Amino acid sequence: MAQPHAQPHPAPQPFALDPGLQRWCAELRALAARRLRPLAEAGEPGRVNRPLLAALGAPGDDGEPGLLAQVFPAAGPVSALTLCLLRESLARECTEAETALALQGLGAYPVVQAGTSGQRERWLPEVRAGRAVAAFALTEPEAGSDAAALRLAAEPDGGPGPRRWRLTGEKKWISNAPEADFVTVFARTTPVADSRGAGARGVTAFLVPADRPGLTGEPLTMLSPHPIGTLRFDGVPVTAADVLGEVDGGFRTAMATLNLFRPSVGAFAVGMAQAALDAALDHAGRREAFGGPLADLQSVAHTLAETATRVEAARLLVYAAASAYDAGAPDVARRAAMAKLLATETAQAAVDAAVQIHGARALEAGHLLEHLYREVRAPRIYEGATEVQRSIIARELYRR
Template identity: 75%
Template sequence: MTTAFTLDRKQRAWCAELRALAADTLRPLADEGAPGRVNRPLVAALGRHGLLSRVAPADGPVSAMDLCLLRESLAQECTEAETALALQGLGAHPLLRWGTARQRARWLPEIAAGRVVTAFALSEPDAGSDAAALRLRADPDPDPAPDPGGVGGWRLTGEKCWISNAPEADLYTVFARTGPAPGSSGITAFLVPADRPGLGGSPLEMLSPHPVGTLVFDGVPVGPEDVVGEVGGGFAVALGTLDLFRPSVGAFAVGMARAALRAAVDHAGEREAFGGPLKNLQAVSHQLAEMATRTEAAALLVLAAAASYDAGEPGVARRSAMAKLFATETAQYVVDAAVQIHGARALRRGHLLEHLYREVRAPRIYEGATEVQRAIIAKELYR
């Protein structure tokens, strides 16, 4: 029987196929893209090879295990492909799980094909990890066109910040405050196409190379047909999405850690110093052993969280937080140690480890910073 601690032969073969696809097909497309911009040929290739249908399936839930295996495998060979896939899944998941049949039929086939780029618009300038503090207003439209049920619409006013794929995405899942209650109450999720009047934004130059930007809402109209889930139920939509994706952020981190570890092992075996290869130095060999052990532990924690999610077991929030916390912190340590073993050559622009060094920092912050994950875990201990 397969457990959370082993992958069966089929899963291992799939991971090998994913790594080969990333190295041979997706990596060249990523290299042709501009850093900090949406790479539409890469997104289209993910759709063409059937990978986006795994994160935005038309006829069923997303498998947390599949999502983690996808993200870890792609990250080992092409972090840009991994991130493009993850962002499509993150933006689409509220629609997939809580959207109406009409919403799903309209958007999911286009997302899965890579023809529509999505984004998850939760964070704001003053509401990052404290997502319940968001201020984007959804004010009742003073001159609405009521739907057949007599329900009017809203106008979105405010700003979102640190939004991946913004401002180039075609479709945003936007979280706004429809009620006066503070905190998590009164937040609603909306689908907002990029061509809505009053919607603008600008890109941000970030340390990591994937696209991030701001969104500005100047009375953007939304109606009942744009609501995802229930009015006032948006915070549950956000948390439910993050519970699925947090372990897979850990899987992304594990993939980067594996790539860095592999590079460090190769370099230590080939690099001559002090009369022999670096691997013969106890300080280096013990460092490699520590890197390998922590990476394996992080991988197991991620797999356990994914298996727990798919099985519908209790404690998903705690396991998801543990997986993200430990894996992202581990990846930061492993990449940094790999850079140290390589020395100055790893700091040159274009080196694999220089790239990973920029990539590895952000996952410790987004989708709930390390400190937030510790708070979640502690809270769950007393639940």
């Protein structure tokens, strides 16, 4: 499949994608429906689907890089707009493929942005090929959106040679856990009590292979069907060679990854919203009720019009946030928060409206909307809940 543009940072026209990007998105949707959806349907809910990951990593029929290689281009970090278009396009046809691709990005982008050459050489080729599964372990049972409240302890482990620590504690609601092959773990190297207001500044990011002694976990059964679980650290050994970035600088590493991925969470939501809207339009145009198609009823027509308007607004805000990130704009945090906020809330409303228009049939197991109804809820919580996004936006408004 041809890549969207030769340059590393494709940019949209002011209010629309150029024809080349539109064709690329159509090709992505066709690929998802033809090759990826059958693999997703054959997988087990709540488990890592390795055949699907291998397909995401496989080169295209025309020899072009695979989709994961486009998330991790050899030339440097991915364009935020490219990431958004990938996620939106895949989500319209196969949410499982979209989520598998996104989780590889979230788990491994700290390695791209802050890893050593050795860490990159060891793991990124395996991630690109869909052979190594990555996880991003930030959330804890008592620390979700408040990253400064992290309690997973990195306790100094004295002795000769490089600096060493032992990780002790628990991470919970971690995507791809416990099946990931390596985990980006955020742990507290400076206890809050040791440094007034240490908070997030006392957190360090570590790259931890899954075979380290003392690292265990278990899957969780969740509303959303993608793999998610708990990780337990019982004195897991790590050294300076496992640090991503700087000691006590892990919060910056986490935020650098989240600022890239937050607009693309919005793109995922837009893809689901568009799929729901397409289904509602098709059903309302064919379903006869009260002497004519449902679409002739003003209440249904107005719901469709309102939904379409909100989906388009969310899409434009996502593209604007991604373009701002690619341009190095100073207000990326505000734009990314706005994009995630509007898109995820819009997607929830769009799926709910589509279910209402379809009626009981949309609640049958296996129906597209039943699937979307389960998938659409989680993005309003992960990578910063809706309320956190509003707080970020308000803080940035006052900063300006």
